[in-house]
Amino acid sequence: MSAASLLGLLLSAVPLHAGLDAAIGKTYPITERDFLEVIRERLQAKQNSGELAAMQTAMQDKARHGIENPTPIAGITRASKPDTRYYDPSVAAAQDIRDADGNIVVKAGTQANPLDYMGLSKVLLFIDARDKQQVRYADHYYKTSKKPVKVILVAGSYMALMRQWQRPVFYDQGGNLTGKFQITHVPALVYQESPAATVLRIDTVALSAEAAE
Template identity: 25%
Template sequence: MKRQLIPTLLTLMVSHANAQIVVGATYPVIERDPTIVIRESLSKLDLPKLLANRKESFRHQYQQIVLPRASEPVKRSHIPFYTVEHDVTDKDGKVIYPTGYVYNPLLYFKLPHAIYAIDQGDTTWLKPLLKQADMVLLNSGDLAEVSNELQHAVYLLDDNTRTRLDLLRVPSKVTQIQSALMIEESVNAF
């Protein structure tokens, strides 16, 4: 009996699976296709105006530090001492470096690239000198335009970076010589 019941139930289940069973009331979908709604919304946007507003908002949010132009070529060195702001502990809680400890980070690692601080007008002479690992800091100008022109990542020069690197004028090139930074200020190019 069991042997006959199982195949019969399976046959019934398969035959009913093909038939659509509707439980309750159904209604046609009256909502519009979401992709069409999105396309229509995008077509109504004034994209250039939106981008201009975003650009202006970015400029106000990140005020650039504007350094003066170099009037004569200058080479100088700088040791970027760092003061520990809070106790540095090991995994057991033992203090390795206490608050106020002063050290030179260049004793522990080598700066693998040059750092250039420039204005927007300096891109022409910088482009042939620029290596892939180099860092570019923008003193004044349009970040997106300079980045596109150089085909390289460009960062805004902020006050913290200016202070740590002891940048006084642009254009400047910063490299590491042993345990110090060598800062070269140039009138035209390096």
């Protein structure tokens, strides 16, 4: 019998699909769970167990603590001796500065002093609010100063101090002002001695050790 006749006989005796099933075995449809559905199930499980609520509370507490207690400005310590120096705020104009009518007031490259155009009407008082003595000093200075005072913290909770004083308190975010004025010790006062002054005076205040806590 030829090979072709033998193959024909085999094909006629055994159904083709039966031979394939025997070789491959039972098949199943390929299924894949939706990724978002898996996420939803896991979140639901965490919610049911209370884990999700605990995570949300922890995140809120962390955010609230960061707002209430900003990172202290590095390199600033309590003053141990008084000091006075002056700061010249003059800067070179990067471009022409014009008035409302378009007239050039300051040409590019010219040294310009902001105090020639607008004075500093307030006293800037920098303190570390973690130091109770500095807080008392700032409160007393605020209440007795002849000029308005803007209290700026370098450490401590400005939110807590605002609630205590019931008035605005600020924080030197990123150390921008203390860096500009090169303040490394507090309490420190920054102010314009007179309307005609073209420099700012910076006083470092040394509080008495006897009153310190």
